[in-house]
Amino acid sequence: MSHPEQETLQDLAAAYALGALSPDEARRFEAFLAGSPEAQREVAEYREVAALLALGGPEAAPSPDLRERVLSRMRAPSARPAAAALRRRSPQWGALAAGLVAAVGLGFGYVQLREARDLRGELGRTTQRLATTSELLTEREATLNAIFEPGVQMFQLTASGDPDPGIQLFWDQQRHRAIVHGFKLKPVPEGRAYQLWFIKDGAPVPSVTFKPEPTGHVRVEQIPVPADGEVSAAAVTVEPESGSTQPTSPILLVGPLKRS
Amino acid sequence: MNESQATTSDPTRTSRQPWLMRSTAPGPTATGDTDLIARAAGGDERAMAELYDRYGHVLHAVAYRIVGQRADAEEVVLDTFAQAWREATRFEAARGSVAGWLTTIARSRALDLVRARSRRERITATAAAERPDSAPAMGGWRVDPSSGVDHAERRQQVQLALEALSPPQRRAIELAFFEGLSQSEIAELLQEPLGTIKTRVRLGMQKLRECLRPFYFERGR
Numbered sequence: 001m002s003h004p005e006q007e008t009l010q011d012l013a014a015a016y017a018l019g020a021l022s023p024d025e026a027r028r029f030e031a032f033l034a035g036s037p038e039a040q041r042e043v044a045e046y047r048e049v050a051a052l053l054a055l056g057g058p059e060a061a062p063s064p065d066l067r068e069r070v071l072s073r074m075r076a077p078s079a080r081p082a083a084a085a086l087r088r089r090s091p092q093w094g095a096l097a098a099g100l101v102a103a104v105g106l107g108f109g110y111v112q113l114r115e116a117r118d119l120r121g122e123l124g125r126t127t128q129r130l131a132t133t134s135e136l137l138t139e140r141e142a143t144l145n146a147i148f149e150p151g152v153q154m155f156q157l158t159a160s161g162d163p164d165p166g167i168q169l170f171w172d173q174q175r176h177r178a179i180v181h182g183f184k185l186k187p188v189p190e191g192r193a194y195q196l197w198f199i200k201d202g203a204p205v206p207s208v209t210f211k212p213e214p215t216g217h218v219r220v221e222q223i224p225v226p227a228d229g230e231v232s233a234a235a236v237t238v239e240p241e242s243g244s245t246q247p248t249s250p251i252l253l254v255g256p257l258k259r260s
Numbered sequence: 261m262n263e264s265q266a267t268t269s270d271p272t273r274t275s276r277q278p279w280l281m282r283s284t285a286p287g288p289t290a291t292g293d294t295d296l297i298a299r300a301a302g303g304d305e306r307a308m309a310e311l312y313d314r315y316g317h318v319l320h321a322v323a324y325r326i327v328g329q330r331a332d333a334e335e336v337v338l339d340t341f342a343q344a345w346r347e348a349t350r351f352e353a354a355r356g357s358v359a360g361w362l363t364t365i366a367r368s369r370a371l372d373l374v375r376a377r378s379r380r381e382r383i384t385a386t387a388a389a390e391r392p393d394s395a396p397a398m399g400g401w402r403v404d405p406s407s408g409v410d411h412a413e414r415r416q417q418v419q420l421a422l423e424a425l426s427p428p429q430r431r432a433i434e435l436a437f438f439e440g441l442s443q444s445e446i447a448e449l450l451q452e453p454l455g456t457i458k459t460r461v462r463l464g465m466q467k468l469r470e471c472l473r474p475f476y477f478e479r480g481r
Contacts, residue, residue, distance in 0.1 A: 014462050015443055015458065018433065020436035020437075020441070021443070022442045044355060045469060047357070047361075048356070048357055049476075051318065051359045051362075052468075053434070053437050054321035055415045055418040056415075056419050057321065057324075057325045060320065062316070067312055067316065070308075070316070070337065070338055073341070
């Protein structure tokens with residue numbers, strides 16, 4: 001009992017795995033969980049127990065066609081896993097370029113039949129779209145290159161009980177820089193922003209503030225990471241737009257940073 | 261505090277077993293589900309089909325228990341696999357098994373669905389819905405040959421383990437998991453002290469853990 005508070009929090013592992021903590025308790029427990037591998041393993045095992053609970057109730061088989069419906073829904077283009085969507089990007093670009101060439105070719109064919117002005121307008125808009133998208137692609141390729149550098153590790157910051165929302169933190173240990181990619185983040189009120197914290201030697205170290213796009217996404221690059229000391233976790237709170245030196249609101253997302 | 265008091269009687273504190281190493285260092289037989297989810301993350305539909313064959317019935321059971329109606333339970337299963345497919349890249353083996361992850365998603369989606377209805381309406385519907393013994397049997401489900409534990413055996417062990425709990429322990433755990441109630445809400449509902457509910461949940465889950473460890477879904481766990 002060298003650390004009574006820790007003992008108490010450890011006892012919440014079962015209730016956490018069951019989803020039986022209040023939001024405040026869950027946030028407090030997650031902050032503890034981030035720095036306690038033992039509690040993480042305990043939660044993982046209690047989740048195994050929870051996964052079995054339904055077998056103690058009445059049996060009810062789903063319709064025989066449910067399997068096919070599950071697979072059909074997965075085949076919808078919008079349902080692709082992130083990695084697969086990424087892999088398929090190049091062929092899409094190929095198709096877009098081919099489409100543009102085709103459009104130009106068709107354009108010359110139609111010049112004699114239609115007003116050249118309309119075609120030039122269309123071509124101009126398409127070229128503009130292509131330029132904008134190329135710029136975006138170049139920017140994203142630079143991000144991808146940064147993520148795939150040797151020595152870059154990814155960590156997940158999550159909210160309680162549910163996979164949404166989430167933040168992926170890519171940590172480049174050689175350059176002491178990080179990239180944050182957030183998704184499904186709720187908008188913040190006027191004058192407020194999300195703030196990232198590194199938990200170093202058990203204390204929060206303030207980092208960048210950011211606001212998500214209306215889609216809930218955010219990407220922040222070139223984030224300095226504390227170089228010395230034991231950085232055990234990262235967390236996110238909502239703070240004034242200018243940032244805080246100490247957290248002033250409960251932790252919204254948190255995750256351990258176990259460096260290899 | 262009640263939790264601190266209860267800690268001193270925690271029977272597992274001095275007998276923690278080697279399972280502690282498993283989630284971070286899966287054994288040679290523990291790769292099945294994790295491999296499947298990795299393949300799914302790369303866009304392999306067959307991997308998701310295999311996960312459905314392994315866990316579709318369990319997720320349906322979780323959902324059915326929460327939503328009380330087959331059509332809604334199936335919708336939850338559809339949503340669960342769609343979400344797992346989209347977010348397979350985010351699965352982290354160190355945080356638990358694939359089965360545990362899928363169950364968490366299914367429970368969350370089922371509770372969302374229930375919350376979308378009024379709680380009162382649901383209680384009425386659950387009481388009047390298909391009676392447990394009139395629900396179709398699960399004969400159509402394949403048993404995963406790699407698991408080493410067949411469905412009937414696992415189910416029987418879960419029922420025995422639940423029967424071994426005191427009725428108040430079982431009720432507290434089931435209210436939390438299937439009704440989505442926090443311990444405070446359970447205490448309020450049952451008009452019992454919060455500390456009592458916390459102790460029931462904790463001791464009940466410890467007991468289930470001891471009984472069910474050989475029957476976890478994850479290979480090698």
